[in-house]
Amino acid sequence: MLDNLSSAKVSGGWHKQYSHIANSTHCTMRFAIFLPPGASQTNKVPVLYWLSGLTCTDENFMQKAGAFKKAAELGIAIVAPDTSPRGDNVPDEDSYDFGQGAGFYVNATQAPYNTHYNMYEYVVNELPALIEQHFPVTDKKAISGHSMGGHGALMIALRNPQNYTSASAFSPIVNPINCPWGQKAFSQYLGDDKSTWAHYDTCELMSQANETDYLPMRIDQGEADNFLVEQLKTEHLFMQVNGKGYPAEINMHAGYDHSYFFISSFIDEHLLFHQSYLQAQ
Numbered sequence: 001m002l003d004n005l006s007s008a009k010v011s012g013g014w015h016k017q018y019s020h021i022a023n024s025t026h027c028t029m030r031f032a033i034f035l036p037p038g039a040s041q042t043n044k045v046p047v048l049y050w051l052s053g054l055t056c057t058d059e060n061f062m063q064k065a066g067a068f069k070k071a072a073e074l075g076i077a078i079v080a081p082d083t084s085p086r087g088d089n090v091p092d093e094d095s096y097d098f099g100q101g102a103g104f105y106v107n108a109t110q111a112p113y114n115t116h117y118n119m120y121e122y123v124v125n126e127l128p129a130l131i132e133q134h135f136p137v138t139d140k141k142a143i144s145g146h147s148m149g150g151h152g153a154l155m156i157a158l159r160n161p162q163n164y165t166s167a168s169a170f171s172p173i174v175n176p177i178n179c180p181w182g183q184k185a186f187s188q189y190l191g192d193d194k195s196t197w198a199h200y201d202t203c204e205l206m207s208q209a210n211e212t213d214y215l216p217m218r219i220d221q222g223e224a225d226n227f228l229v230e231q232l233k234t235e236h237l238f239m240q241v242n243g244k245g246y247p248a249e250i251n252m253h254a255g256y257d258h259s260y261f262f263i264s265s266f267i268d269e270h271l272l273f274h275q276s277y278l279q280a281q
């Protein structure tokens with residue numbers, strides 16, 4: 001059962017927000033969807049899933065990325081979930097990088113987080129099934145995201161290459177097991193056994209990927225991003241991509257920071273990148 005929270009016409013299509021009770025996170029979840037003009041039961045469209053970063057909700061990308069005009073032109077729906085479970089019964093911490101707004105797209109194994117913090121299951125399985133049941137979309141999916149959401153998008157694509165045509169990210173956390181944000185989140189969501197952390201780490205997953213599972217990827221990173229050296233560690237991804245010959249294009253951009261100014265500058269290129277794979281076959 002979906003509750004429609006808002007509807008607005010934009011770029012000839014529709015932006016809508018919904019809430020629903022989710023089985024995976026045991027709480028009410030919100031998501032936003034953009035449906036391009038002409039999407040209907042007789043003209044189903046593919047979907048780009050967008051995963052947002054720390055402190056964000058279903059709203060940041062939709063309001064700030066400037067993606068609607070190009071998505072409308074290309075006939076791509078966009079679905080943006082929230083970044084964590086939320087609510088009075090959901091364990092939280094008074095910090096921007098852990099708890100509500102910082103689910104890290106894992107299935108938590110540690111109490112008290114393991115009841116609600118199952119964003120991996122929500123994004124990989126529950127949400128796409130719901131979207132395909134209720135909206136005029138095909139089962140063709142691409143995935144993208146920013147920062148913590150860039151980690152989520154690349155990690156989920158590497159673990160489920162059969163589900164997606166392509167993956168991309170802006171300013172992703174590519175090696176969370178080796179950076180302070182990831183270590184803080186994974187130690188509390190997943191516990192002390194670091195072998196379980198590797199299942200959620202893009203660099204680790206890429207190092208183990210079989211060539212038959214390779215997926216086209218595009219990563220864009222600002223060189224003036226204050227988080228680049230300590231948290232994002234793009235150079236670790238460069239090493240994996242070059243070592244394996246993984247089909248990932250990494251573009252560095254002089255002067256750009258970690259903000260949505262950067263995302264809005266290159267979102268059209270990401271949509272065109274995904275379109276070329278979503279339309280194939």
Ligand SMILES: CC(=O)Oc1ccc2c(C)cc(=O)oc2c1
Nearest residue numbers: 053054056060147148149259260
């Ligand atoms: C709207 C916006 O700017 O979102 C935003 C700001 C900062 C961050 C940081 C520092 C990390 C992250 O994962 O996401 C993120 C998103």
